[in-house]
Amino acid sequence: MRGGGFYKGTNTEQTPYFGDKEKKLIEKMTWSEIYNYKIDVTKINFDVVEKWIHDRLIQILGFEDDILYEYCISQLKHAQEKADDEEDIYLDSKKLKINLTGFIGSKKSETFVTELLNLLISCEKGEKGDNIHSIIENKKKEMKEVISENNDIIEDIKNIESLYM
Known part of the structure; x- marks a missing residue:
C-alpha cells in the first residue's frame, strides 16, 4: 500500500x-x-x-x-x-x-x-396584541376551569368520605 x-x-x-x-x-x-x-x-x-x-x-x-x-x-x-x-x-x-x-x-x-x-x-x-391578549384570556379561563374541577373533585371526595365514616 x-x-x-x-x-x-x-x-x-x-x-x-x-x-x-x-x-x-x-x-x-x-x-x-x-x-x-x-x-x-x-x-x-x-x-x-x-x-x-x-x-x-x-x-x-x-x-x-x-x-x-x-x-x-x-x-x-x-x-x-x-x-x-x-x-x-x-x-x-x-x-x-x-x-x-x-x-x-x-x-x-x-x-x-x-x-x-x-x-x-x-x-x-x-x-399586548390581539393574539397575546386572547392567549392570556384563554389561559385564565383554562386555569379557572381547572380550579373549579379541583373543587368539584374535593367535594366528591368529602361526600364519599362522609358515607364511609
Missing part, C-alpha cells in the same frame, strides 16, 4: 455536489419582509407561544400532531440555546419555514410561520 494509507478522493466539504442544500434553497427562494426581522429569542415567554403553536397546528392540520409540535418547539428552543451560548441570539426564521414545509406543505407553512413570527415579534417587543 503506497502513500501511507491515505484515502483517495475528496471529502464532502470539497465536493460541490454535497454542499449545504438549505443554504442554496434559502438563497433561491423569495422571502417576505417579515423573515428579515431579527427576533431575539431570549426575550420571549415560551409558555404563551407553546400553547399558541399547539392550538394553531391543530387548526391547520385538523388533528393533533405531537411530533410536528415538538419539532417546531425544538427549533425555537435550539435558537434559545444558541443565544445562551452567545453565538447567534436571533431566530433563523427562513430555516424554520423550510424545515416545516416538509411536514405541512408550502402554503400552510407560509401562513403558520408568518403568524408565528408576528406573535414572536409582538412577544419580543412586550406588546
Whole structure:
C-alpha cells in the first residue's frame, strides 16, 4: 500500500455536489419582509407561544400532531440555546419555514410561520396584541376551569368520605 494509507478522493466539504442544500434553497427562494426581522429569542415567554403553536397546528392540520409540535418547539428552543451560548441570539426564521414545509406543505407553512413570527415579534417587543391578549384570556379561563374541577373533585371526595365514616 503506497502513500501511507491515505484515502483517495475528496471529502464532502470539497465536493460541490454535497454542499449545504438549505443554504442554496434559502438563497433561491423569495422571502417576505417579515423573515428579515431579527427576533431575539431570549426575550420571549415560551409558555404563551407553546400553547399558541399547539392550538394553531391543530387548526391547520385538523388533528393533533405531537411530533410536528415538538419539532417546531425544538427549533425555537435550539435558537434559545444558541443565544445562551452567545453565538447567534436571533431566530433563523427562513430555516424554520423550510424545515416545516416538509411536514405541512408550502402554503400552510407560509401562513403558520408568518403568524408565528408576528406573535414572536409582538412577544419580543412586550406588546399586548390581539393574539397575546386572547392567549392570556384563554389561559385564565383554562386555569379557572381547572380550579373549579379541583373543587368539584374535593367535594366528591368529602361526600364519599362522609358515607364511609
